[in-house]
Amino acid sequence: MDKPKIYLSSPHMGHQELENVKDAFATNWISPAGPYINQFEDDLADYCGTADAAVVQSGTAAIHLALRLIGIQPNDKIICQTFTFVGSCNPILYEKAHPIFIDSEEDTWNMCPDALEQALKACQKEGDLPKAIIVVHLYGMPAKMKQIMAIANNYGIPVIEDAAEALGSFIDGKACGSFGDFGVLSFNGNKIITTSGGGALLSNNKTALEKARFLATQAKDQAPHYQHSQIGYNYRMSNIAAAIGVGQLNILHERVAARRANHDFYMELLQGNSGITFLPEPIGYTSNRWLSCILVDPKKTGITQEELRVHLEKENIESRPLWKPMHLQPLFASAHYFGSQVAETLFKTGLCLPSGSNLTPEQKQRIANQLKTVFSS
Numbered sequence: 191m192d193k194p195k196i197y198l199s200s201p202h203m204g205h206q207e208l209e210n211v212k213d214a215f216a217t218n219w220i221s222p223a224g225p226y227i228n229q230f231e232d233d234l235a236d237y238c239g240t241a242d243a244a245v246v247q248s249g250t251a252a253i254h255l256a257l258r259l260i261g262i263q264p265n266d267k268i269i270c271q272t273f274t275f276v277g278s279c280n281p282i283l284y285e286k287a288h289p290i291f292i293d294s295e296e297d298t299w300n301m302c303p304d305a306l307e308q309a310l311k312a313c314q315k316e317g318d319l320p321k322a323i324i325v326v327h328l329y330g331m332p333a334k335m336k337q338i339m340a341i342a343n344n345y346g347i348p349v350i351e352d353a354a355e356a357l358g359s360f361i362d363g364k365a366c367g368s369f370g371d372f373g374v375l376s377f378n379g380n381k382i383i384t385t386s387g388g389g390a391l392l393s394n395n396k397t398a399l400e401k402a403r404f405l406a407t408q409a410k411d412q413a414p415h416y417q418h419s420q421i422g423y424n425y426r427m428s429n430i431a432a433a434i435g436v437g438q439l440n441i442l443h444e445r446v447a448a449r450r451a452n453h454d455f456y457m458e459l460l461q462g463n464s465g466i467t468f469l470p471e472p473i474g475y476t477s478n479r480w481l482s483c484i485l486v487d488p489k490k491t492g493i494t495q496e497e498l499r500v501h502l503e504k505e506n507i508e509s510r511p512l513w514k515p516m517h518l519q520p521l522f523a524s525a526h527y528f529g530s531q532v533a534e535t536l537f538k539t540g541l542c543l544p545s546g547s548n549l550t551p552e553q554k555q556r557i558a559n560q561l562k563t564v565f566s567s
């Protein structure tokens with residue numbers, strides 16, 4: 191294959207990141223302590239409109255810490271959106287709790303408030319209400335937070351918002367990650383901004399985030415020696431990663447604009463094709479359009495989404511199926527599920543197209559040529 195690879199979503203550095211890293215070296219703040227950590231935390235809280243943010247080594251670690259802060263015990267039930275990446279729910283298993291998976295609805299592809307209510311009613315009947323609800327804003331599209339928060343508040347259950355894919359997404363100007371008791375961000379290499387790897391926990395509860403920092407640094411009690419009375423983790427972000435993050439967050443608005451432009455590009459290219467559908471933004475919703483996704487109706491297009499993926503792969507263009515729902519994963523075979531196969535259908539018909547903020551016009555032309563070839567034949 192001589193054509194260079196076009197990636198689904200690759201890191202995209204600005205100019206300030208390397209300068210910050212050089213500064214961290216020059217001042218010898220190399221460890222998980224230092225000025226960039228504090229600055230990145232302040233900047234994130236500012237941007238998302240929360241009282242505080244704690245930076246850690248991954249989004250998965252942030253979800254794990256949120257579960258610990260809520261006080262999850264073995265055998266507790268935890269509600270989680272089924273249509274997601276496994277990082278949303280692996281921490282449920284770390285704590286030996288039991289996930290209950292909730293289907294998506296068609297307006298946002300995220301947690302269906304009706305299925306959530308149905309699950310909570312069933313749990314209430316058994317006298318065993320879930321201890322937390324994990325809702326996800328997939329591909330940057332905000333979930334129906336107004337409805338979900340109303341239901342959660344009605345039952346008195348804390349909400350963890352997995353905004354790993356939704357930094358830069360808003361509902362009526364309010365940032366994803368700022369609605370729930372805890373919000374989670376990821377700065378993994380494929381996300382809208384990256385620190386090489388990393389994550390953050392957002393909250394208006396400053397005491398809880400102080401505890402998160404304590405748990406993330408091996409839960410050292412106050413003492414001149416090393417004294418421990420709780421399980422802790424080595425989860426804190428390094429000052430080097432935070433130095434990159436500070437630079438990346440400064441140009442997030444450009445990254446969001448570029449990703450949204452990608453989505454417009456695909457819509458314009460394919461809108462004449464009745465077999466292809468996109469996910470529109472509900473009124474008041476702003477998606478960062480982290481990944482541009484299409485649903486393919488093979489009866490109308492003559493090609494399945496998997497055949498399209500294989501075709502693009504042969505041209506060295508990376509695309510990816512939508513997330514396989516968690517209740518269909520072997521890992522979660524015994525978990526309960528509430529819904530009506532919306533997520534399953536999305537998985538069976540959907541494809542994520544190359545969506546990097548650093549796609550060049552030449553790369554877009556290559557992709558456009560292939561999509562035109564496939565859909566005109």
Ligand SMILES: *Cc1c(COP(=O)(O)O)cnc(C)c1O
Pocket residue numbers: 247248249250251274275276277278326352354355375376377378388389
């Ligand atoms: C990336 C991602 C995570 C996990 O983040 P990491 O930083 O990779 O641990 C969790 N949930 C969703 C929806 C994600 O896309």
